[in-house]
Amino acid sequence: MAPTKVGIIGLSASGWAPAAHLPYLLRSPAYEITAICNSSVASSQAAIEKYSLPSSTKAYGDPEDIAKDASVDLVVCAVRVDRHLATISPSLKAGKDVFVEWPLGASLTEARELLRLKNEGGVKRAIVGLQARQAPIIKAVKSLVRSGRVGKVLSSTWTGYAVNGGESVDQSLEHMGRREVGANLVSIHFGHAFDYVQFGYGFQTPPKTLLANRRPFVKMLDHNGRTVEEVHRKTSDDTIFLHGTLSNDSIPVSFALRGGMPFPSTPGLEWRIYGEEGEVRVTAAGIFLQIGYADMKIQVAKFGGVVEEVQVKGDEFDAEGYGLVSKNVGRIYRCLERGEREGLCGFDDAVQRHELIDEMYRENGIEV
């Protein structure tokens, strides 16, 4: 079969796109990068050279051009969320397949508009990068729980600490402090965790939530850790508490997430799944199980029994030395090439996740 021809919107000189998307796309014979669309043709040309892409790769500066290009089958969008709508709308209208990072839009309104455009454009595959569904650790937890090893699930408690949202902010992440950008602790940190904790189930009724911006002013640092702004205004929330019951057997779920580093020498994430006959405990350095950490661990304790550590089975992404951030994104590309739907998040599904976030804001009296 001919490789899928990929056009990437937003292949920066560093950051997420090259680290997470390029490794599998460059190695897999199932994909061929045929176009890059950055903020200017010159910037796209620079990326083509930097990543040694073939000289035939098209360099665009306007999302309309990638939408018109017949040599692009799949548009990958890795720009900041507040530019998703503008950059992928033309491709959706042109009926092209799209793989866009989570969150889908900067707001529920934008996410719904993108879903509408996708449906109108008759797009066959439009997916959103909630890649925790591909993470072997999540699959292992899921299968462990479904195997009945801890009996019927009675509750799930999730406590996590984010590196972001603490006493200072790196200049390159300044936008995460502006609620209206839509890329913050609520949409990204909570959004990804919420997706994997739910195990694919929704909530019976909207969960009850508490959002607070407890550090409205933070210190802004440059990449060398030097202060560039002593008192920088932040409008996004750094404290997110939630509880609700899953539509799957009314399982009570509790979340407590705060910005800032965890207490020294304690896990950045502690996730318990308590069952009639035992408990699962997942710990990691942080909450991003959708990416993963070197030290993450699944333990199971049966009542009155010993604690066992559960080994997560590796696959070719582990064997072939992919970096952490590229593994689960790579696994999404592999699903796409195999035509698998399980473990992929469509636009409908993403809109439902946006609806919860919107509901959280409204419940807390926040206008977005």
Next chain:
Amino acid sequence: MAPTKVGIIGLSASGWAPAAHLPYLLRSPAYEITAICNSSVASSQAAIEKYSLPSSTKAYGDPEDIAKDASVDLVVCAVRVDRHLATISPSLKAGKDVFVEWPLGASLTEARELLRLKNEGGVKRAIVGLQARQAPIIKAVKSLVRSGRVGKVLSSTWTGYAVNGGESVDQSLEHMGRREVGANLVSIHFGHAFDYVQFGYGFQTPPKTLLANRRPFVKMLDHNGRTVEEVHRKTSDDTIFLHGTLSNDSIPVSFALRGGMPFPSTPGLEWRIYGEEGEVRVTAAGIFLQIGYADMKIQVAKFGGVVEEVQVKGDEFDAEGYGLVSKNVGRIYRCLERGEREGLCGFDDAVQRHELIDEMYRENGIEV
């Protein structure tokens, strides 16, 4: 000054009253036990003999008799909560001082009725045994936070596991499984914890809560661990999640409590108080800080700094070898004899705590 003459309602052959109330009452010259009122005169007489009380001690079987006895100044009530109303009403009507264990009543209605009787009777001192307020560890956490060592408080998260409410129930605690008795995980476990986590502040608006009885059937065991009933019906809740903001500076507070033992080798309680400049971490084998544990610990981490353990200063109760359960109850008696009000819970205050519990039930569609 003449000692305060104490009448005890409910001095059982074992359990809470002899372990928690007797030690200080017997050692302190400020108190003299003059009467016992158990379910029968014979049972009171047996207790008087068992605990070697003076032969002059009155033995009663009817709460009306203790209410009428002019040689009783202070009535101590340590019977099961669903008998508080019946056993202390006569003494309140007679205007006697009362020290009754928490919860005040089996329901909000009962608690309000007791407050009304106390006011009508013109009772000078009517207090409720929420003794966490006397616990040195709580005072140490409070003074640590108030000293500003971690800066302005940004949030507090409390995660705890109860020994009760798990896969089996001891026959002697069977009543804790019946919601209508009013002595259960919501009123006792959550009630005490809620009191110390609040630090004496109320919630700005009613907190949002989730209650669930996830083990409606449990195994009942005798005191030798033998099964006496394979499938015993339980109506009280074993899963309690809450979040809200304290009236003190809008501090977001998250609680997650579930019945049953903690995951092996992890603390039964983990309480974090996160501040602008650092974090306090309190850990213990269980959640009953109002009683305490041998291994409980307060740690403080300043950002970028080392973790320090905070030593809790001992007092004469520690020096004089009181048992854990008698220390904070003893400290309440010491407050009473010194005429101190700080750290004592009055009936008004207790009714407010009952109001929250009632609100929790209503919020979760539970009739009590």
